[in-house]
Amino acid sequence: MAIQLNVTGSSFTYDSSRTNVMSSTGNTSISIPDNASIGPDVVEISSQTTALANAVSSVAQEIEASKNKGYPFPPPYVTNEKQMEIIKKMVKEKFTGSVDDSTLSNASEMLWKNAGYRSDTSIAPSNTSGSGNIYNFLSKSDRKEMDKLYDQAALDGLDALKVAREAAATLSFKRMKEVDAANGVITYDESYITPSSSEDLAKLTEEERIKNSQSQKSESLHNLLKSFSTIKNSLHLNELLLRYLQKSNNIE
């Protein structure tokens, strides 16, 4: 038995021998012809759906490629809503047909989820040691500011990505220092720096070479002394053994 299923925008014919056939409500109808012949599964998708699928696939590849290059697009320093909005715009640009807004929004949200963006309501890292990403220190309200900046720069015909990124970097760095300050880290300003001249630099390089050599020698000596210390302990044990043997054999 064959089943004819019609969904708005697409349709397919389904063969028979399957047992778990499900129907849903809405613009869906199912018809079962009386004399349908048994044949292979056939899926027919409308050209609109195909075009949308291609656009979504292409945007997914673009997002993945930008992540692999190390500078994700949509950028990580705007709100999640903005990221989805940018993705939606990317899909729209690639899709020439007409589709309702909710379908586009759903597709954009799915792409955003697959891209693995950090939730903008996640708590910022509690310390700044080791490695990480400075944009993770931005709060939701910081990101909203970045959204505004991005939009304004785009309206002004500027490189919105560059403008927003520079602002985000400065703000993230500030937020990172605030996390340090909250953890009791003392921060010194540039007045404590004494710049080195090129002569100093040459001297420093030479000094580093010598010190490195000395450090290696010192390390070797340290290891050697440790070995001697172990031998000494071992000899002490020998003395104890000797005394034991002397006692057990009554030798003075």
Added chain:
Amino acid sequence: MKKTVVVFCTFLFIVSCSKNEISSVTGPDIEQTALTSGSWAKGLTGYTIYMDGGYATTLFSSSVSSSITTSKITNIRWVWNQLPSGTTTVLLGYTPQYGSSPTQTMDITSQQNGSTTAFNNLDARGKISLKFTSTGGTSYPMVRTVKDSIIENYT
């Protein structure tokens, strides 16, 4: 039996003599040694930064920290290298010997090579760090190939 014991004792006597010789060379145990002043230098290649906004910390410390038990820092000098593209930001940090995060930091982005006395009088066994942040780069991952250097003077 007695003969065996005598032979064994002779062996131990010989070993004992060599032990005295070693002791006269080595002097006191290493743990008791404390240098009054000196310096150490270290050159290390920083960790790879994988994406825009990424940061990574390189830790520098003396390889013979047991010899500077009572010493205090008198000066820190550094040389760091720019990352291949984008903006590089660098923080100099001090982490106590058994600490996991810095207790003092200084933004040294404006000076690729310089020195400071800001960390003076801190325990010389602590670790000095350089935290590199990269933004706006065009060639990630940024694999580092050039060594950055730290020289610590202590007394």
